[in-house]
């Protein structure tokens with residue numbers, strides 16, 4: 001097989017990167033993972049070496065280059081004949097494609113206000129009406145998918161597919177921002193978080209160095225002149241240090257009190273991706289405690 005390399009952004013920050021990474025990992029496709037830290041002075045130049053859009057994720061398969069999360073998922077599904085990437089039934093397939101595309105092109109308010117932070121200690125934020133509408137629309141999608149096409153499986157259309165890969169980062173957001181959810185949505189979040197590869201992603205995210213601290217003194221005060229990444233960082237407060245493997249979810253933080261807590265987003269022990277650059281994707285070193293500064297994705 002031609003060499004396969006997936007270029008991704010920081011695991012704590014890059015929700016788009018998680019999508020094709022998870023699809024490949026779910027199906028056991030072997031690939032080399034190259035992680036490019038986001039919000040660094042050289043980030044754009046480094047990404048442009050591999051992705052003409054200047055964005056990650058990007059895939060290099062032999063001489064074939066694919067950029068954009070959904071395009072990579074489609075390419076991988078076709079090239080490696082990934083089973084159930086899309087449902088077999090035409091109606092279910094059309095539905096799965098529609099919701100994957102809706103995720104890919106929409107929910108901007110949710111993505112902006114509940115910015116991706118794979119290791120966030122669960123805590124709610126006051127979402128705007130627009131972000132709340134995004135949350136409700138996603139809930140509707142999940143309930144409808146499970147009801148109409150879920151069958152005996154636990155994924156949106158039964159078996160794990162591209163639609164699940166596309167929505168996986170939303171599940172992490174819902175858990176991290178302690179979004180109140182109904183029973184079906186909560187069960188789906190739990191299922192996504194329990195996926196071993198998702199756990200590996202979170203463990204690797206917890207080991208990443210945070211983005212550089214905002215420049216001290218006058219540069220911060222003179223915000224209009226600060227680089228965008230520094231501004232994004234400066235606008236946010238660092239979270240407290242997170243104990244690795246702590247179960248951050250509290251019963252009443254995510255909704256339905258009768259239901260068991262969402263599993264820890266960093267519960268995988270002894271089997272974690274290490275997030276180092278240029279490494280074959282797979283197990284790595286143990287997690288360690290760190291604190292995080294949270295720019296939006």
Ligand SMILES: N[C@@H](CCC(=O)N[C@@H](CS)C(=O)NCC(=O)O)C(=O)O
Pocket residue numbers: 009013014015016017038039043044047054055056057067068069070104297
């Ligand atoms: N539509 C693209 C979006 C990709 C995207 O926005 N990626 C972000 C990281 S999550 C990025 O590359 N940002 C570049 C930067 O921050 O310099 C996709 O689906 O892949």
